Amino acid sequence: MDESRQLRLQPDQWLDEHGDVLYRYALARAGRADVAQDLVQETLLAAWQGRDRFQGKASERSWLLGICRHKALDHLRRAGRDVMRDNAAGAVDDAETAYFTDKGAWRQPPAAWSTDPLSEAEAEAFLQALQQCLSALPEAQRDGFSLHSLEGLEPAQVSSALNISVNHFYVLLHRARLALRRCLQQRWFGREGAS
Amino acid sequence: MMGLPSCREVTLRLSTEYALAGSRRRAWAIRLHLWMCRSCRRYESYLAWMGRNLSVAVAAAAPRLSSVQRERIREALRGAMR
Numbered sequence: 062m063d064e065s066r067q068l069r070l071q072p073d074q075w076l077d078e079h080g081d082v083l084y085r086y087a088l089a090r091a092g093r094a095d096v097a098q099d100l101v102q103e104t105l106l107a108a109w110q111g112r113d114r115f116q117g118k119a120s121e122r123s124w125l126l127g128i129c130r131h132k133a134l135d136h137l138r139r140a141g142r143d144v145m146r147d148n149a150a151g152a153v154d155d156a157e158t159a160y161f162t163d164k165g166a167w168r169q170p171p172a173a174w175s176t177d178p179l180s181e182a183e184a185e186a187f188l189q190a191l192q193q194c195l196s197a198l199p200e201a202q203r204d205g206f207s208l209h210s211l212e213g214l215e216p217a218q219v220s221s222a223l224n225i226s227v228n229h230f231y232v233l234l235h236r237a238r239l240a241l242r243r244c245l246q247q248r249w250f251g252r253e254g255a256s
Numbered sequence: 257m258m259g260l261p262s263c264r265e266v267t268l269r270l271s272t273e274y275a276l277a278g279s280r281r282r283a284w285a286i287r288l289h290l291w292m293c294r295s296c297r298r299y300e301s302y303l304a305w306m307g308r309n310l311s312v313a314v315a316a317a318a319p320r321l322s323s324v325q326r327e328r329i330r331e332a333l334r335g336a337m338r
Contacts, residue, residue, distance in 0.1 A: 072333045072337070073330065073333070076321075076326060076329060076330065076333075080321050080326065080329070081318075081320045081321055084319065084320065084321045084325075085318055085319055085320075088319055094319075094325075098321070098325050098328065098329065101321070101329060102328075102329045102332050102333065105329070105333055106332075106333060106336050106337075109333070109337065157264060160264075161262070161263060161264040164262060165261075165262025165263055165264035165265060166262065166263050166264075167263050167295045167296075170294075170295035170298075171295050171298040171299050171302065172298070173298060174302070174305075179309055179313050184313060185317075188313065188314065188317050191310075191314070210306060210307075210310055210311060211310065211311050211314050211315075211318075212311070213311055231271065231272040234271055234272075235267070235268055235271035235272060238271055238302075238303065238306070239267065242299065242302055
C-alpha cells in the first residue's frame with residue numbers, strides 16, 4: 062500500500078465520507094437507529110484494526126460496506142433473527158415465473174403511470190410506498206438495488222461489498238426491479254394489469 | 257412474435273444491458289420486440305425513470321447520522337484507538 066493510500070485510512074475521514082451510507086445500510090438491516098449507530102462504530106473500528114488487509118482493490122466504500130454487512134449479519138444472528146439469503150442465481154427461473162408465463166409473456170402487463178409520482182404533491186407519499194416495497198424485498202435484492210440505484214455505487218463496488226459476482230448482482234437487480242415495479246403498481250398506482 | 261426474444265428475455269436484457277453485450281443481430285431483435293410490445297416499452301420507460309429520478313428523490317429524504325451521533329461515534333473510536 063503506498064503512503065498516500067495509508068494516509069487516507071483514518072476512521073474520522075471514513076466517518077465523514079461514508080458514514081451516512083453505512084448508517085442507511087445498517088438501519089435498513091437492523092431497523093433501529095441506536096443499533097445502526099453502533100454498527101457504524103463497530104464497522105469503522107474493525108476497519109481501522111484491519112486496515113493492513115485493505116489492498117486497495119475495492120473502493121474504500123465497498124470495503125467498509127462489506128465489513129458493515131458482516132457486522133449487521135452478526136447482530137441479526139445474535140438477536141435470533143433469521144438471516145435470509147438470496148444467493149442462488151439459478152433460482153431466478155422460479156422467481157420470474159411470478160411475472161412471466163412459460164412462453165415468456167407478461168402475466169400482468171405493466172400499466173401506464175398516468176401521474177408523476179415525484180411531483181410536489183405526491184412525492185412524500187410515493188417515497189413512503191417505495192420504502193414499504195423495498196422492505197418487502199429479500200435482503201440480497203434490497204441490498205443490491207439500494208446500493209446501486211439509491212446510493213449510486215457501481216456494479217463492481219456493489220458486488221465487492223456483497224461478496225458476489227457482478228453477474229449475480231445483475232440477476233438480483235433484475236429481480237428487485239421486477240418486484241418493485243409490481244409492488245409500486247399495486248400500492249401506488251393501483252392499476253395492476255390495466256392498459 | 258415468432259423468432260423474437262420473449263418479454264422475459266427482453267426485460268432481463270434491459271436490466272443487464274451494460275454488463276452483457278450481445279450481438280448486433282440480438283440487439284436489433286430486442287429493439288424490434290420493444291417496437292412491437294407496449295408492455296415492454298412501459299417497462300423500459302420505468303427503468304429509465306428509475307435511473308433518472310429515484311436516487312435524487314430518495315436522497316432528499318434519506319436518513320443521515322445526526323451531529324450528536326457522529327460525535328458519539330468519534331469519541332468511541334478515539335477511546336478504542338488509544
